[in-house]
Amino acid sequence: MHCMEPGGDINWLAQVRRGVAEQCVLALLTRGERYGFELARELGERGQIIASEGTLYPLLARLRRNGLVETSWRESNAGPPRRYYRLTRDGELALASFKKQWRVFRDAVDEIVNEGSQA
């Protein structure tokens, strides 16, 4: 891997992000359609979810290609038309299944990590 770091610090985060950031984008879209800039700002401000604002766009392209989001062009009051992203039915299903599994996964990780620190 080219992103291997001494201690593997960055590496694990990059790998976890790769799967989880997509789900976070799907979750943000349940509140209605958004355009890239809004999503990037929101994810960027929360920190850690995406490596940088720009990495959102390959992620969105991937979601679109996999049929989890669809896009449409809208005029904006200022500037050129914007590409809006909207959840598809497949996207909703994927998110629902993620939510269920994430809870179990997160609890299991917490439990193991905390056991380690109490020992």
Next chain:
Amino acid sequence: MTSRQSTRETDKLVRRYMAQLDAALQGVDASRKDEILAEVHGHIEQGRAELDPDDAVSVRTLLSRVGDPAVIAAEAGAPPPESRRWDAWAPWLIIFGPVASGLGWVAGVLILWTSPTWNRRDKLIATFVSPAGLVALFFGLVATLNAAAACPGHASASCTTRGVTLPLGVAILLVVAGLAAHLLPPIHLMRTRQQRSAFA
């Protein structure tokens, strides 16, 4: 600094960033690459609309939030940097390869085409224009020597030359143009590569 100059400076920053992203995305399929470039560019323009679009410092901050082109490219599944290992050699082999040995040039072209660092247009130009420039340079030199040798002083109608016959001025022009065509494409390759690695 006048505001017109600083506008140009921020435009230049954005253009340079987009060129780096374009280069980093080499190897990603064209439609996906175009989509990402268009979206990132739209993002930057929207960000600029929120701030003083002429202020270089805030544009730099904006670009650093958008992030390192290499990281965006990695997210897009661009080939890892290992395929850029021999990049530094390509321009030099393209310049000196044909003179030293044809094999050197072949190696340079192989490195050039297997690396994702450069776009297709730059690869085509370096592959075809650079050797064509060398050929022009060679004929230009021969013609210059012939013209100079055959027509010393005041050229007359009886002045004869063998092989390549061109007026001296045209021959010299051919040398200059050939040299430029030979050297500029590989120099452009070096600069593109340095811009890329400056951000990585």
